[in-house]
Amino acid sequence: MSLSESRRAVVLVSGGLDSATTLALSIKEGFEPFALSFDYGQRHRYELAAANRVCASLGVKHHSVVPLDLRIFGGSALTDNIDVPKDRSEEELTTGIPITYVPARNTIFLSVALGWAEVLGATDLFIGVTAVDYSGYPDCRPNFIEAFCRLANIATKSGVEGTVSWQVHAPLINLTKADIIRQGLSLGIDYGITHSCYDPDSNGHACGRCDSCAIRLRGFSELGINDPAIYVPAHPQNESTRN
Amino acid sequence: MSLSESRRAVVLVSGGLDSATTLALSIKEGFEPFALSFDYGQRHRYELAAANRVCASLGVKHHSVVPLDLRIFGGSALTDNIDVPKDRSEEELTTGIPITYVPARNTIFLSVALGWAEVLGATDLFIGVTAVDYSGYPDCRPNFIEAFCRLANIATKSGVEGTVSWQVHAPLINLTKADIIRQGLSLGIDYGITHSCYDPDSNGHACGRCDSCAIRLRGFSELGINDPAIYVPAHPQNESTRN
Numbered sequence: 486m487s488l489s490e491s492r493r494a495v496v497l498v499s500g501g502l503d504s505a506t507t508l509a510l511s512i513k514e515g516f517e518p519f520a521l522s523f524d525y526g527q528r529h530r531y532e533l534a535a536a537n538r539v540c541a542s543l544g545v546k547h548h549s550v551v552p553l554d555l556r557i558f559g560g561s562a563l564t565d566n567i568d569v570p571k572d573r574s575e576e577e578l579t580t581g582i583p584i585t586y587v588p589a590r591n592t593i594f595l596s597v598a599l600g601w602a603e604v605l606g607a608t609d610l611f612i613g614v615t616a617v618d619y620s621g622y623p624d625c626r627p628n629f630i631e632a633f634c635r636l637a638n639i640a641t642k643s644g645v646e647g648t649v650s651w652q653v654h655a656p657l658i659n660l661t662k663a664d665i666i667r668q669g670l671s672l673g674i675d676y677g678i679t680h681s682c683y684d685p686d687s688n689g690h691a692c693g694r695c696d697s698c699a700i701r702l703r704g705f706s707e708l709g710i711n712d713p714a715i716y717v718p719a720h721p722q723n724e725s726t727r728n
Numbered sequence: 729m730s731l732s733e734s735r736r737a738v739v740l741v742s743g744g745l746d747s748a749t750t751l752a753l754s755i756k757e758g759f760e761p762f763a764l765s766f767d768y769g770q771r772h773r774y775e776l777a778a779a780n781r782v783c784a785s786l787g788v789k790h791h792s793v794v795p796l797d798l799r800i801f802g803g804s805a806l807t808d809n810i811d812v813p814k815d816r817s818e819e820e821l822t823t824g825i826p827i828t829y830v831p832a833r834n835t836i837f838l839s840v841a842l843g844w845a846e847v848l849g850a851t852d853l854f855i856g857v858t859a860v861d862y863s864g865y866p867d868c869r870p871n872f873i874e875a876f877c878r879l880a881n882i883a884t885k886s887g888v889e890g891t892v893s894w895q896v897h898a899p900l901i902n903l904t905k906a907d908i909i910r911q912g913l914s915l916g917i918d919y920g921i922t923h924s925c926y927d928p929d930s931n932g933h934a935c936g937r938c939d940s941c942a943i944r945l946r947g948f949s950e951l952g953i954n955d956p957a958i959y960v961p962a963h964p965q966n967e968s969t970r971n
Contacts, residue, residue: 549800549801551796551797551800552795552797553794553796553840554794554795555843557792557794557844558792558843558844558847558848559847560843560846560847582885582888582889586885587843588842588843588844588846588847588884588885589839589840589842589843589846589883589884590843591883592839592842592843592879592883593836593839593840593842593843596832596835596836596839597796597832597836599831599832599835600798600801600803600830600831600832600833600835600836601800601801601831603803603831603832604801604802604803604831605801623882623883623884623885623887623888624883624884626882626888628882629879629882629883632875632878632879632882632883633879633883635875635878635879636835636872636875636876636878636879637835639866639869639871639872639875640832640834640835640866640867640872640875640876641831641832641866641867642825642829642831642866644866645825645866645869646825
């Protein structure tokens, strides 16, 4: 598809590994991406710098960072005065919905994306959720994506006038973390510029112990390669990266 | 229902006639309302002062005003440099979706309400939409409310764990504007403190000519009573109020 034929899409970009891969996939599929990030009072606000780097590295021309402070209601370890769980066992990682769940976050983010897309004349949204190696968040699952898509076709002018059919793309939803990384590497993504950690130190270095780090590190480990992200000095991953 | 038995609900309160009535109805139904307003870059930001007055007059203890600037994408006469339509005919008022439609607004507002409600342990949301005497906005219709409710039960921790069933209350949805006013008056609402106009003057006085004013004025007219809101000096409604 030539550039002149490219269709616009709004792509949620957090600055993490998954959304970077999703952004690259949207471009590969011929879309002109309008990247959307949120400054939502997240503990790991450092991810916004990563979102900027990711967008720049992929040549994205349009990137909005929307301030929307979800600390107004808190209730999550990411937006409230609650400790981020660390060093959880495999069983803990795969059971239940952890305290890092931010109530209605993806619903809120997709809603704003929907509004922006409608103004742009776009009918495609991209979100980097995955329901395989993930934290069990409800708003990362296939039936959530389907329900949001159904809502989009009812909630918007373009949807009810029947002139368009909204598509919510979640290209990673059935992939393991290792598969996501493999795809991203084949697309030339430098994962060293992404940020996944929920609880980085003051230099933005990943803790290596939260659920997000654990799932990410396992993905790289399964592929037998080192995660190029920078971890806190005490973390063994740093040793293997240096060696 | 005694106060100790009251359940929490998040109620969207714009400061207009409909949301004031909805707030009063939520209280009548025994809920403890947590009022939610948005400072979204609306042309008629004056409505936020009305939202404060409405909450105070109904004894609401919790009222959050969330800054979320939808001018980032604009595309509506309420959030962009687009004239608000005035003096539209009955046929124009009841045909199509006007330029005052704010893309995805109610989806965004309900999503934030959903997040706040989940943290509060609430499972009820109230929104003052009506699909009778209205501007034809898609996100005011019954199937939108149903689709959002379905989404809420999939998108949230409490929903997927099956511990609760979300309810999105839209008690005005099948009422005419006159019926809404009649109900509100029976609940003791002072509509003089509400604000509906899309394009008030610098004193916050209603224009009397936008769609929102037109629909409101017709509602009062059908009941044979004067709208106690203050209109711009040149508007004939003022004369009737003074007389």
